[in-house]
Amino acid sequence: MDSGSFQLKRSCLALLFQLAVFTALMALLYQLLPLSLWCAFLALGAAAYLLFYRGTPQVTALDHLDGREWTLSAAGGKQRVQISHIIDHQAYIVLYFQHARAKPVIVWRDQVALKQWKSFKVLAKML
Known part of the structure; x- marks a missing residue:
């Protein structure tokens, strides 16, 4: 070659980086929002990943x-x-x-x- x-x-580092950012954001939102609204943001984040980032x-x-x-x-x-x-x-x-x-x-x-x-x-x- x-x-x-x-x-x-495929990159494992890219996946770990995205997961770390998402986890940090969800931990921050868990402190700031009620549980029902936090669950909605969790579902929205998972849907956005599946629709936009995974399918590229x-x-x-x-x-x-x-x-x-x-x-x-x-x-x-x-x-x-x-x-x-x-x-x-x-x-x-x-x-x-x-x-x-x-x-x-x-x-x-x-x-x-x-x-x-x-x-x-x-x-x-x-x-």
Whole structure:
């Protein structure tokens, strides 16, 4: 596998992060709201996760073509995009694209092997 091709798997860190934020928010709301209203917010949060976050198509591969040109592979097929900028947050990297139809992609540390993660960080710094 060459250094410009990154095969992504599902991220446990992303799921744990979302769960931690939801748990903290629910603990705060438990202190502030009556139990019946808190249960309504709990159900609303679970429904929002199931409808919006769980059903989003996952990017399965990123291929660096040339310069800022990349190919995104997802369940729906391949899409050629141009990166506008990259933000490195140490635990994850966010890729922003120039086209409005391509949503930003978050690549978590546990989605790729350590060697690929290091080369991805170097490539992000070069762009």
